[in-house]
Amino acid sequence: MLRSKPRPNARLWLAAGALAWALGGCSAPAEPEAAARPVLVVHPDAAGDAGAWTFPGEIRAREESALAFQVGGQLLRREVDAGAHVTRGQILAEIAPDDLRLQQQSAQAQVAAAEAEYTRARTDRDRYAALVDQQLVSRSQMDAQDAAYRAAQSQLRAARAQADVAGNQAGYTRLRAPRDGVIASREAEAGQVVAAGQAIFMLAGDAGREVAIALPESRIAAFAVGQAAQIELWNRPGERIAGTIREISAAADPQARTYAARVALDADAVDGVELGQSARVTIAAERADDGLLVPLAAIQPGPEGGKAVWVVDPATHTLQSIPVETGAYGARMVPVRSGLSPDALVVAAGGHLLRVGQRVTPVDRENRPYRLDASKPAASE
Template identity: 70%
Template sequence: MLRPALLLHRRARSACLLTVGLAMTMAGCTREAAAPEAPRPVLVTRPADMAARDQASFAGEIRAREESPLAFQVGGRLIRRLVDAGARVEQGQPLAEIEPADLRLQAQSAQAQLAAAEAEYARARTDRARYAQLVDQQLVSRSTMDAQDAAYRAAQAQVRAARAQADVAGNQAGYARLLAPRAGVIASRQAEAGEVVAAGQPIYTLAGDDGREVAIALPELGIERYRLGQPAQITLWSRPDVRLAGTIREIAAAADPQTRTYAARVALDADAGDVELGQSARVFLAPAGDDRALRVPLAAIQPGADGGKTVWVVDPGDGTLRRVPVETGPYGASTVPVRAGLDADALVVAAGGHLLREGQLVAPVDRDNRPVRVGSAAQGPVK
């Protein structure tokens, strides 16, 4: 009688252990199911950085806004150069001299001719007064008096002409010295002492102090994308980490027949800093229109409701995804301009958007596979 009871007890104990084991197994499965999802790595970029990378850049050279070729107004032999290239000069400072002997002789000759004309004028005036008295006494004819009047007026005109010639000769004698018309720097020298120069032949090139510009060449293809007054950024080869502000001041009306490019000048702002003539520079221009808008990669655009466009944006607070509707422009080769709906510093998922979902936790990385910190940590630059 005891053996069946013992057998029943053992069976009940086994059933209890089996029940406990199943319960523990189900509890373990529940704990595994409730474990948090690991953040999914996603490649992100910022629209402002994409727009900056799409900026066109052009190599250029720092030039003065006013570059004046300086020349003598008269010809002669250059006897002295008083400054050299690179020298800073002030307004009115002598720069060079030509042989003044011939100019002085011409001035003396003009003065002598003036003296002769004045003497002839004095004689004609005296004769006219004498003949006027004879006409009153009816001792000479009226026609003789008319001849004296004509001679008087001719002598008077000769004096005016001789005086003008003397003034010109005197001015030319003063042209033997070449003076700086304004303050600036001598950019180049084109003549040497002892050389016979013609009137108007450049001796120096003066770069004025009225401003600095960058001379660049714009391509024929897409020239309509650039306008006068368009903002630009300039970097110097000696200071690549500093960007100076500027604007397009001038664009040539016709392309160069050899290079087929349009010469342009980009004026630096007044507070752009100290730059030197001849420095190498690079100008960054954001073309007008949609090309100046924020840009995202083609793969970042996802279909939205009612045929619209959306992008995935990483929430900087908690690192989750949210879908943001955007208005786009014409598609480019690798990027899309975003006209509205997106902030310049937003973290946009650049690829794989079809595998993501709203509210998903992600781990953003840049194109160099470096983590981009979100949350309370400051976000670094995304390239």
Template identity: 50%
Template sequence: MFRSPLLILLPLALSLAACSSPETPQDAAPRPALVVQPQGADALMDIFPGEVRARYEPELAFRIGGKISRRLVTVGDRVEQGQPLAELNAEDVGLELDAARARLASARADHQLAASELDRYRPLLERGVVSRSQFDNVESRFQAAEAQLKQARAQMDVARNQAGYAVLEAPENGVIARRLAEAGQVVAAGQTVFVLAVDGDREVRIDLPEQDVDRFQVGDEVTVELWSRPGDTFPGHIRELAPAADPASRTFEARVAFDNDPVGAELGQSARVLVHGANGEDTLSLPLAAVTADDGQPYVWVVDPASRTLRKTPVKTGAYHAERIPVLDGLAADAWVVAAGTQVLREGQKVRPVDRQNRPVHLNGADGE
């Protein structure tokens, strides 16, 4: 049977189309790529959240043990020096005071009797009516009575002080920061009842993880920013660093003092401490998203300025920071690096560089578009 030439050529054209090579990445339209250049070591920064605290926070406790009968203040109350904060049940110390008064009265009476007896025996000794040994016994009883009177007076002073210790008073002007006991609770001598935030200097308390604490020392300069005043930063320094980790959180407490005049920070305000992590003047840094790894070897995608194609570039990195990572070797300071979507890129892929506002970036030495 006779076949049309069109039917013969159609399968041939289809087979030739199937054998043609697919479109290469270089032939595809350039995809946009967010690019950045490395920044200096000053861009490296760790951020630690903190809380505004008073520089001096004494723990207030009774000097004697007993049952708390009244609590006169609570957390947040402003107190003045000498103001009563809590009271113990004073029944026992009152009885001790009464007993001390009775002992003092008895010792005073014994002393008066011994003194009068000594006065009677002295002229008798001079006239030879009594012997010297008899007079020495009377004089010895007088000296013993005098010593007992001094002891009774000292015990009276102690009992009077103990009665005064039943009232816990504020040692300075300030604000009650914490309350650790309640009315009806039995406390021991020295057990903390309140924590007082003394008026005056303010500072920021932060917690440092144990893997980072070796980087810090007292006197290191930092920057403080209050959450209520974003963008308004204050210079500060590490004033105090705990020598041991907290047993619960396994972090090291640090206190950051403000270097300038009072900043108007209130107790309990949230703050954050920014610590510059420079590793040397020549150290570069990149955003965390710009660095990826293949079999444990970190690398970045560098854009060739002339061809606008990607080149996989191995780099040596340092310790990761909060938002950036230091690049110690393998990257030039003027290189353009892809900072997002690095996991879907390919070697030799052509891209269209843009910034974070999706605006075209003109690379140095690029041919332009």
């Protein structure tokens, strides 16, 4: 007797049952919840350190003069060198005076000749005046003598003026210091032929010291002449010197797009401050926009092309994206005009790696966790 083969449907049901049993006994475990991500948070700042700007600078003299001869010639000798302290009227250099002295002597000789001609013309006029009274010469001859006298008088004045010029030029062969100061640099050597007006020395006057800095074009409206500043020298860290902005350039540098400015040091604080030293200037800048300040990196792209910031929800430790309206961007901070409360915990960095609803652990700039209920670092000072 032949055994009947199982029907295809029966075999299909048996295979399905075996597969279901295998899957039921080998189910995968549930995926663990992702750990909370640490994020740096700050409170929006309405004033204080957020409005402080720091600029590198260099110590310069308030009065810097390029010293030059008023006449040209060969530089005969140089009396001082760079770094020397000089006083007003001190001789700094001299050019060869021979040619100028000869010109002075020539001018003096022309004066002597003009004086002799003037004397002769005056004598002739006086003699003709006596003859006119006696009616021995005509009136026209007397008028000619008067004209010759006035011409001789004018020539004498011109000769004396030329002699004065020649005398001054002879005195210009010596270059003197116009004020007390320090020779910052020298630009010529003995034996060199120099032209009138060519710089020989650069003199840094003793009357005051300043720091030369450059202000950013984007925030130039926040600075003004007379604004207070603090100066810190690189070789004297931690020591602050008071100062004020003395001048701001009216035009920006065409390449750097910055405005040159000078910060004057207080007169009683210039002792020990040397020319050329590096310095750091801190200015409490006035903000042009009202609102709270947040770090530049806190601003993220918002919906429909707007701006937003990440804010930590204290109740759930999760992130929320808050649309905001910002003002003009600064170098480090951005004013937020609306959309943000002063007590909000704003994520200050790494916003491009975050998402809405993500669980986070807020920390401060010293990597200390925040107590969200008190909005303060959990660690004690």
